[in-house]
Amino acid sequence: MANLFEGLENLGLSGAGNMKLYDQEKEAKAATAAKEAVKEASEEDYIFDKSFKCPVCDKTFTAKATKTGKAKSTGFDPDLRPHYQGIDTLKYDAISCEKCGYSAVTRYFAVNPTSGQIKLIREGLKSFSGLPKTEGIYTYDDAITRHKLALACCVMKHAKASEKAYTCLKIAWLLRGKAEEGVAAGVPEAEIKALKEQELEYISGAYDGFNEAFSHENFPMCGMDENTVTFLCANLAHEVHKDDDAMRLLARIITARDVNSRIKDKANELKEQIKAGK
Ligand SMILES: [Zn+2]
Incomplete structure (x- = not known):
């Protein structure tokens, strides 16, 4: 085949003689597709920095949040813990104010506490010394810390039993996720067993809370x-x-x-x- 680009060398395009009209394009496309596929598996692609305004100290701060509709559902555990491909979205479900420490799971962060509750939370958090630094994605430990802070705020603000139960359930699911990650990484069995025991403590807390909520609260409860x-x-x-x-x-x-x-x-x-x- 004749060189379709003959003469372009004179214009300074010294590589023109080696150009192929179609193949190169295909190869480039395949390379881009392969790169995208690798990128697809990265947890970072499912999250972004979202801005929140703290109802307790009024500061605006950013926290990691999952992009709506981006992660693909791959099913549920029997107790309704959701699974997604490429990310455990549960890690991003507690929002913590970096300044004062006020935290709640997403569903409840949107519900502003009353002025009486704000007073109680400020009092409870007065010695808060800051969150540990995070890099890019949240580890299970980052997520568990934020959720535990949310549970502590539930107690400070005298939240309804359902909110406490729901927050306990989320922590239990995170501990389960951490154990699963640990099993895959070959973490010693004793550590996995300890995580399982902690998980059951939170499952028990969730069960007690929902039981109490049954007799004192109305449905829908926590969106269910x-x-x-x-x-x-x-x-x-x-x-x-x-x-x-x-x-x-x-x-x-x-x-x-x-x-x-x-x-x-x-x-x-x-x-x-x-x-x-x-
Ligand atoms: Zn705050």
Whole structure:
């Protein structure tokens, strides 16, 4: 094939004689696609710096947040812990003010505390000395610290039982995520066991809180309808070895008329699993 670019050398394009009309373009495209694919797997691509205004000290600060709709759902654990490809979005679900330390899970950070609660939070956080530095993404430890701070703020502001329960549940899920990461990285078994024990403490806290919320609060609760919370509690009860409680909650779902078939099927599955002693 003739050199289609002959003569361009005279214009200073010394490489023109080696140019290919199509192949190079294809190769370049393939290289870009490969780069994008590698980039796709990076957690950093799913997050961004989001601005928040602290309702307690009024300072504007940035925290990492996940990009809406970017991460692809890959399913749920039986207790509804969500999984996403390439990122554990749960790590970014507590917002902490870097100045005063006020923290809450995203759903509740948007709800401004009352002036009485702000007073209590300021008092509770008066010796707050700052958050540990983070680099790019949050590690599980970064996330757990922020969520624990959120749980402490729940106690300071006398939050509803459901908010405390929901925050406990998120910490339990983070500990589970940390353990899974640890298993994959070959962390010693004793450390994994310790994480599992801590997780159960928070599952137990979540179960107690939701139980209390059942009798004192209305639905929807933490964005969930009554049947979803009941199903969640049945799973939490099973996790903390309160199988009688779990069976009682499952019976409620199985006999209810307004339950969607997916939850009813899941409830039947758990019932059979408990009966089989699993
Ligand atoms: Zn603040």
